[in-house]
Amino acid sequence: MSLSADQTVEALRAAGEPTRLRVLSLLAGEELSVMELSRILEQSQPRVSRHLKLMADAGLIERFPDGARVFYRLSSDPLARRLIDTVLDLLDESAGAADDRRLEDVRRDREAAASAYFERVAPQWDRIRSLYVCESDVEEAILQAAGDGPFERVVDLGTGSGRMLTLLGRKAKMSVGLDLSHNMLNIARANVAKAGLDKVELRHGDIFATRLPEHSADLVLVHQVLHYLADPAAAVAEAARLTAPGGRLIIVDFAPHQLEHLRDEHQHRRLGFSDEEIRRWLGEAGLRADAATTLPPDTDGLTVSIWTADRPAEAKAKAA
The missing domain is CATH 3.40.50.150 (Vaccinia Virus protein VP39)
Incomplete structure (x- = not known):
């Protein structure tokens, strides 16, 4: 099974923009929320959301809500993933260094929040296990x-x-x-x-x-x-x-x-x-x-x- 010519062109157009390439590179590592992507990319949420919608419509990424938040991840479709991997393999590894540093900041903040959450629910876990x-x-x-x-x-x-x-x-x-x-x-x-x-x-x-x-x-x-x-x-x-x-x-x-x-x-x-x-x-x-x-x-x-x-x-x- 393969993509049609029109599907391939649409996917390449959706990926073929600097900010959207940055998003694909970030999502190749993990799922991220609109708020997190906005912080990492240093762009407004409405602007980031427009890029995300275009890529979601092209089948490159998947959107899913979680309460008041919206998260994104790379498509689970094997053909779309193969195209994304091919495009990302062509990028200079140093191109996303600044994004990677800001992603690490997001991860550190997450880990701190997760530690606080786990401490808060720990008594319940212990009670269940007992x-x-x-x-x-x-x-x-x-x-x-x-x-x-x-x-x-x-x-x-x-x-x-x-x-x-x-x-x-x-x-x-x-x-x-x-x-x-x-x-x-x-x-x-x-x-x-x-x-x-x-x-x-x-x-x-x-x-x-x-x-x-x-x-x-x-x-x-x-x-x-x-x-x-x-x-x-x-x-x-x-x-x-x-x-x-x-x-x-x-x-x-x-x-x-x-x-x-x-x-x-x-x-x-x-x-x-x-x-x-x-x-x-x-x-x-x-x-x-x-x-x-x-x-x-x-x-x-x-x-x-x-x-x-x-x-x-x-x-x-x-x-x-």
């Missing part, structure tokens, strides 16, 4: 479920603070973490940087519609996310869609429990999941589920279940 088995035991079981690797691409849906990425990142050639909370993504960015991982992409994303390519990851994780969702089955289906032939999906969540206060205090919509329920969703999504691993708490509290499922490797041969 309800179930020791976190180190859970992580050890996740490592065993994932296997030795190496992995071509790991995708962590609802990445939160990025713990799964830092846990498994060294086994992956490339990792992607999605989350709807920009505050949590900023925390994840700080944690990933602290871990020294440079092949990690953190992006704002909806677990029900990730916009990631089908069968694009050989390891997909959904860690302590499903119990917050109104439609967990749809989230499992989307996670399965991303799982490549021969790849693995790992779901970590609570077994059924009766702690009703978690609905009001911590916004849990579901009070755990049965093995039968999760296995049915996995089967409907075309995956082959293994026996679940259960980790009961040391004291009264919540049992953690870990479900693993594989997409049969023969699916790749049939698709070919």
Whole structure:
């Protein structure tokens, strides 16, 4: 598949302007808000917004609102990304040095805000974790479920603070973490940087519609996310869609429990999941589920279940 001549010309026109080239170069590194781009480019928000609209209309970038903010990222379309990469490869590496310095200022401000946010919510995290088995035991079981690797691409849906990425990142050639909370993504960015991982992409994303390519990851994780969702089955289906032939999906969540206060205090919509329920969703999504691993708490509290499922490797041969 390729772009038509008209599409190619339109895309090149949209990219062919100094400010817009600067924007593409910045977005190649990470998602940015209009306000952040305006600060880095030292241009007014209305002016930056006009450039962004033109590139979005040409399919070079994607726009998505988050509350009162609007964020932008490079297009997820493979053809558009190939064109962008080709154009950016032609640029002098020193051309964006000033933008890079101002981007670092934005990142430092983000990290400071993220640290303050994490400190504010830390008591809630500790309380949640105290309800179930020791976190180190859970992580050890996740490592065993994932296997030795190496992995071509790991995708962590609802990445939160990025713990799964830092846990498994060294086994992956490339990792992607999605989350709807920009505050949590900023925390994840700080944690990933602290871990020294440079092949990690953190992006704002909806677990029900990730916009990631089908069968694009050989390891997909959904860690302590499903119990917050109104439609967990749809989230499992989307996670399965991303799982490549021969790849693995790992779901970590609570077994059924009766702690009703978690609905009001911590916004849990579901009070755990049965093995039968999760296995049915996995089967409907075309995956082959293994026996679940259960980790009961040391004291009264919540049992953690870990479900693993594989997409049969023969699916790749049939698709070919």
